[in-house]
Amino acid sequence: MMQISHIMSFLFLFGLQESADNVSPDSTSPSKDALLEEACKKYDEATRLCPTLHDVCVLVHVADDPLHYCDLLAFYNWAIAISDRAKMRGRTKEAEELWEQATKNYEKAVQLNWNSPQALNNWGLALQELSAIVPAREKQKIVRTAISKFRAAIQLQFDFHRAIYNLGTVLYGLAEDTLRQGSPNLKEVSPDELYSQSAIYIATAHALKPNYSVYSSALRLVRSMLPLPHLKDGYLTAPPVGNSMAPHGAWKRTEFFLNHEALQQVIRVDQRQITRSLSGRTSDVTDMDKRAIRVDIPDIVSVSACADLTLPPGAGLCIDTTSGPVFLVADSWESLDGWLDAIRLVYTIYARGKTDILAGIITG
Template sequence: MALIDTIISSDDVRSRQRMLKFAAKRYASAIESNPDDYDALYNWALVLQECADNVNSSANSHTKDALLEEACKKYDEATQLNPALHDAYYNWAIAIADRAKLHGRTKEAEALWKQATKSYEKAVQLNWNSPQALNNWGLALQELSAIVTAREKQTIVKTAISKFRAAIRLQFDFHRAIYNLGTVLYGLAEDTSRTGVLVIGNEISSNELYSQSAIYVAAAHALKPNYSLPLPYLKVGYLTVPPVENPVAPHCDWKRFKFVLNHEGLQQIHDDEEKTNDRPAIRVDIQDIVSVKVCSDLTLPPGPSIIIDTIHGQIFLIADSWEYLDSWLDALRLVYTIFARGKTDVLAGIITG
C-alpha cells in the first residue's frame, strides 16, 4: 500500500489509482482470511502490475521496479498454491520482462530475462495454444541474446526464431510475430555477414537470411493495415511551406499543406478545397537534391524546420513536431540513398504494389 501511495499520477489516472488501491486492500484482506486463496494473490499481483504501469519509469524507476518485484512475489505465491495457473505464469513473465527493461544491459537484466523466458516456457507448457505467449517468449530471448556472450548468442537467437515460427503456425495472420521473426532474422543476417560464420545448421548464408527477413517483414505489412505503406507513396503527411515563388515570404504567407513522397520525389498535394486558390505546388525531384538537413534559421516561422538544397535552390519546410521532422528527414534521406545506389526501380516496384 505504501508503494501505491508514492505514485504521482495525472488527474485522468488518479481516479483509477484510487480504485486500484481499494482493490489491493480487498485482496490483502482476502489473504488474511484465507492464505491459500491463490485467486486473490493472482489478482493482487495484477493490481500491482497495473500500478507499476502508471509510474513514469524515467522519473521514478525505483518505485516502478519495487511494484513489479512485489507483483512477481504474489505471482510466485499464487503459482505455488496452484501450479496449473498458466495466466499467472504469463503475466509473471511480463512483469519480470518489464523489470529487466529497467536494468538496461546489465548482469541483473540478464538474470531477469532468463527468468522471464522460464516463466513464458511454463505458461506455454500449461497452455500450448497461446501464440501471444510464444511471441513474447521469442521477444524475451531476443532481448537476452543482446546481453549474453557471443558464444551463447547464436543458440538463443535460434531458439527465439523457433518461438516466433511456432506462434505463426498457431495463428498465420499474427502480424506481430511475423514482423518479429523478420527482425530477428535480419539481425542474424547482419551477424553472419560481419563474422562470415554460417548459422542454423551451417547451411544458411547471410544473403538467404536477408531474403527471409524481407519475406516476413513484407508479409507483416500486408497483414496489418496500420503497418502498410500509404500506397502509392512511401510517406504522406503535412508540412508548412512558403509560396513557391517567394521562399522568404512573411510568416503569415506560409501555409500547411499535404505532401507525399515516392521514389521520384516530394510533391505538395492540394486538397479539394484548396484547388481553387491556384497556388502553385512545391515539387522536389530526388535527382535534384544536393542535401537534406535540419535548419535552425531564426527568420523562419516557429517550428522544427528542414532545408533541402537542390540544384535549383533551397526549399524550406516546417514539420508539425520534432518527431515528424525526424521521420521526414529519414524518409527523404533514405529515398535519396536508394536513388544514389541505383535502386530506384526496386523501390518503385514496392511502393506501387
C-alpha cells in the same frame, strides 16, 4: 474448483502490475520497479502455494492494440513483470538474469497452454533480448531458439502480424551477425538468404497491417532484398505435371517462384527454342508453359509438411488444392519451413482481402 480466495489473490497480483504500469517517473508513490518486484514475489508465492492458479483466465490488455484481448496464465503475467524489470537495466548482468527468468516463465506458460501464440511470441522476444546480452559464443543458439518460437506462434495464428514482423527482425539480425563473422559454414544459410527471408516476413507483416509505421519503415529497408518482382524464389524437386506417382528418377529439381498470385515452376527455354519462337514458331514455348506446375493462391486448401516413402528423398511438401494435392520436395527441412511459411502467409493475405497491398510491395 479453485477457492474464491485464490481467485482474489490472483486479481490482486494483476492489480499490482497495472499499478506499476501507471507509475509516473516523478511520482512520490512506490517506484515502478518496486511494485513489479513485489508482484513477482507474490506470483512466486502464489504459484507455489496454489498449483492450480494457472487455470484462472483473465482479460489482459495487449499494448497498442485495444481491440485485442487474450486469456493469459499466471506464469505469463509473471514473465511480463520480470521482462519489464529487465528492460530497466539495459545490458547488464542483472538484466541477463532477469531475461533468463522471464524465458523460463514463458516456457511454463506455453507448457500449460500450448495454444497461446501471444505467449510464444513474447517468449521469442525475451530470447531475442537475452541474445543481445550473452557472450557471443552463446548468442546464435539463443537466436535460433527465438526464431523457432516466433515461427510456432505464426503456425498457430497465420495473421499474427507482430510475430511475423518479429521473426523478420530476428532473421535480419542473424544475417548481420553472419555477415560480420565472414563466410558461413557450407551447411549454414548464407547472409543473402537470411536477408531475403527477413524481407519476406516484414513484407507480409506490412501487407497485413499497412498502417503500422514501424512496419513501413522496416519495409523500406529490406524491400530490395526480395527477389522482385516475386516474394520468394528457390529450388524444389517436382514430378512431371499431373503425375506425382512418377518414379523418383522422373522428378526434377527446378526453380520456383512465389508471388501474390501463385506458386509457379520456372521452365527455362533454351536458345534453340527462343530462336524458333522469334521466327514465328511459338508452339514450343507454349508447350513448355504447359509442362510447368502452377498453384494459384485462391485454389489452396491447406499446406503441410509430409513424410511419404513415395516421394524422393528430402523434405516433403503437400499443397492440397481444390483440384487435388500437389507434392514437391524441398532441399532441407529448414528450406521447407521457409516455403511453408511463405505460402501460408500469401494465402492468409489473400483470405484477408489484402492481395493488392502485397502486389504493390513486390511489383510496384
